[in-house]
Amino acid sequence: MVINLGGAVDAHTHCYPDMSINEEMIRLSRILGIEQLWVSYHPYSMSGFKPPSEEVWRANEFVYELSRRFKEVKGFVHVNPLNQDAVKMTEFFIRERGFIGVKLYRAVRVSRRIVDPIIEVAVENNVPILVHTAHRLYPTSRPNESEPDDIKSLALRFPKAKIIMAHITGGGDWEYAVSRVRDLPNVYVDIGGSVVDYGSVEEAVRVLGDDRVLFATDTLISAAVSRIINADISEESRIKILRLNAMRILGE
Numbered sequence: 001m002v003i004n005l006g007g008a009v010d011a012h013t014h015c016y017p018d019m020s021i022n023e024e025m026i027r028l029s030r031i032l033g034i035e036q037l038w039v040s041y042h043p044y045s046m047s048g049f050k051p052p053s054e055e056v057w058r059a060n061e062f063v064y065e066l067s068r069r070f071k072e073v074k075g076f077v078h079v080n081p082l083n084q085d086a087v088k089m090t091e092f093f094i095r096e097r098g099f100i101g102v103k104l105y106r107a108v109r110v111s112r113r114i115v116d117p118i119i120e121v122a123v124e125n126n127v128p129i130l131v132h133t134a135h136r137l138y139p140t141s142r143p144n145e146s147e148p149d150d151i152k153s154l155a156l157r158f159p160k161a162k163i164i165m166a167h168i169t170g171g172g173d174w175e176y177a178v179s180r181v182r183d184l185p186n187v188y189v190d191i192g193g194s195v196v197d198y199g200s201v202e203e204a205v206r207v208l209g210d211d212r213v214l215f216a217t218d219t220l221i222s223a224a225v226s227r228i229i230n231a232d233i234s235e236e237s238r239i240k241i242l243r244l245n246a247m248r249i250l251g252e
């Protein structure tokens with residue numbers, strides 16, 4: 001079976017310090033017909049969840065270099081909102097480096113007001129904010145990991161922000177996740193992650209409609225590709241999820 005995703009956009013993926021992995025990922029993406037990869041630095045390749053400023057600058061510059069080398073790569077600036085220069089860094093990578101989005105990980109929940117100046121920069125520059133999010137099904141201690149309700153708080157504070165709730169299939173309760181953002185038109189979800197339960201894409205489309213669901217791999221390409229090509233949805237919806245919704249977010 002030949003798979004061609006028809007110019008898809010991978011709205012959430014990462015690069016690694018080992019360049020051979022990045023080259024392999026891009027080679028595979030080309031074979032699959034993925035035209036754009038929205039890339040932020042792999043968070044687990046950093047020293048912790050609250051990386052110091054110098055480390056984050058270096059990581060973002062690494063993404064920039066990758067974007068210069070591979071036309072598919074579009075940068076998302078990784079930001080630790082706890083760093084003094086977080087706003088400056090966000091502005092620099094969007095305005096001077098051509099990055100097309102902001103990535104927030106697990107330094108702080110997005111319901112906290114400390115993230116607001118960063119979101120303001122994203123809104124001013126009309127770029128999306130991708131937020132690592134999960135509603136875990138097992139007991140866990142991840143105090144700074146955003147839950148769907150933190151996304152809701154952010155979306156209500158910033159109705160003009162384009163917020164992507166990351167990887168509904170990244171290890172949390174996807175049914176709960178999509179239900180919590182149903183009434184927030186500025187919240188999108190991506191279908192990346194490793195969980196291969198049946199029905200996640202169908203449920204996202206049923207609850208949110210097919211305009212707010214984005215194809216993404218979060219580097220787990222085979223899971224994401226099988227999830228989208230096997231989803232029991234219309235071809236029109238599939239094309240929206242694979243490409244058109246992402247292009248609309250970029251204003252193209």
Ligand SMILES: [Zn+2]
Nearest residue numbers: 012013014218
């Ligand atoms: Zn990720």
